[in-house]
Amino acid sequence: METTLTTTNNDLQLVVSSASNVVEQNKTSLDKASAVADRLIEMIEQVEIKDTPDVRTLDEECKNFVSKASKTVSIMQERRKPITQAFDQIRKYFTEMENQLGKNGEKIIKIIKFRNDFATYLANEEAKIAAERARVAAIEQEKIDTRAFLKKSFSDHLAREIESAYVKLEEIFNSMNLTNVALTKSSIKDFNTTYMAKALELPETRFLPRWGVIEIYNSISPGEISNNEQVFKQKVTEKIQYYLDRVESKKQELVQMAEANAAEKERLQKEAEERARKEAEERKKEILSFSEKSNANIEAEKTGQTLQTLFDQEYQVPTANVKKELKIEVLSPAGYGQIFMFWFEREGKNLSNEKIEKKTIAQMKKFCEDMANKNAEIIDSNTLKYKEVVSAK
Known part of the structure; x- marks a missing residue:
């Protein structure tokens, strides 16, 4: 009353x-x-x-x-x-x-409930916006990764085509003898410098739909193919000229070998083999250097685009003025035993008997909740459940 x-x-x-x-x-x-x-x-x-x-x-x-x-x-x-x-x-x-x-007054409870409901709404809206921004950022990053993957695929294919052309030219040059000098020179001179593009395998994606990958491929393939055609033609033309410049010296070497005695022939043959081995090594180094440089450029471009994406995502919605706390919900009586053991191991064992006897289960539960909120220490048990409670500050 x-x-x-x-x-x-x-x-x-x-x-x-x-x-x-x-x-x-x-x-x-x-x-x-x-x-x-x-x-x-x-x-x-x-x-x-x-x-x-x-x-x-x-x-x-x-x-x-x-x-x-x-x-x-x-x-x-x-x-x-x-x-x-x-x-x-x-x-x-x-x-x-x-x-x-006071906090338990009927009118105050209604007012606080309104504030907490509004705080929960703001927190949920903030979470939705953050999730959407994360989704958009993930898609943008996957676009960047897909573009870099395709560019690397074009670059790797170009490197393989150049190496294949180098090997063929080397084989033509090394097959020259005194009876086919003119034919060898003609084969080298007329060597095909046209880059043969091919359809590349598309990468698997998690967020980006297949049509989005195809769209990226269609947007970059003309420029990449055109660049590959130019680079291939330039590299192969330079290699053709390199071998054409060596035809006469190769011919003189063959003449010397034909006129030499057995011992001299063996020496000249070993020298020729050593030159061929060194040229093969140089070819591999050249192709490797070309690939590394191309990949480094692609990676630098990817990094720049990623940083730009991060910059574009820098804006954040105003943070809701709310307080989020973890509260423990006890699912079965055994959960209270878990609470006691957690509390006793971290605090209770250091207290006197008198102070331990004065402790209530509610105080121990509050201690466990504080440990979860401050130190992220959670009781791993199917008898307890941690629930996030949102309230207004």
Whole structure:
């Protein structure tokens, strides 16, 4: 029942009118009882405890005094009961007023609920926007990765085609003898410098649809093929000229070998083989260097595009002014045992018995929740569940 102002005023008048008289009466009762107690204590301090008539008489007096003291306390309580009850009513009235504005007040609860509901809404909207931005960023990054993958595929194919052309030219040049010099020179001179493009395998993607990959391929393939055609023609033409410039010296070498004795032929043959081995090594180094340079350029372009994407994603929606906390939901009674063990291992074992006995399960549960929120320490158990609770700051 709600305490009314009228009731409180009546109680207050009762306190004012009777409190002084009751205090005096109770003080008189206390003084009389204290005088008797002092006399008994003085006698106790002077007597030796043993079974004598005097000690028995003193014990009986003490027994009677304790009984009378208890009755006196009851009388004192009855005298002051209306006053203390009035104080309780007054305190209750003040407490009821204060509670209406406290965190458990009905109106305050409704207002706080609105704030928490709004905070939860903002947090959810923020999460949706963040998820969408992450999705868009993932798609953009996959576009960058796909573009780099396709460019690398074009570059790798060009490198293989150039190496294949180099090997064929080397084979033509090395097949020259004194009977086919003109034919060899003509074959080298007329060697095909046209780059033969081919359809490349498309990469697998997680976010980007197949049509999106094809769209990227169609957007970059004309430029990549055109570039490959130019580079292939330039590289092969340079290699053709390299071998054409060596036809005459190769012819003289063949003449020397034809005119030489057996020992000289063996020496010249070994020299020719050594030159061929070194040229093969140089060819591999050239192709490797070409590939590494192309891939480095592709990677640099990819990095630049990634940084630009990150820059474009830099804007963030205003963070909702909310507080997110993990709360423990106990799924079965065994969960309380898990809570106790977690708390005891981290705090309880260092406390005194007295302090441990004063701890409640609610306090231990709060300790576990604080550890989860501050240190990300979670109790791994199917008897407990951590739930995120959103509230307004």
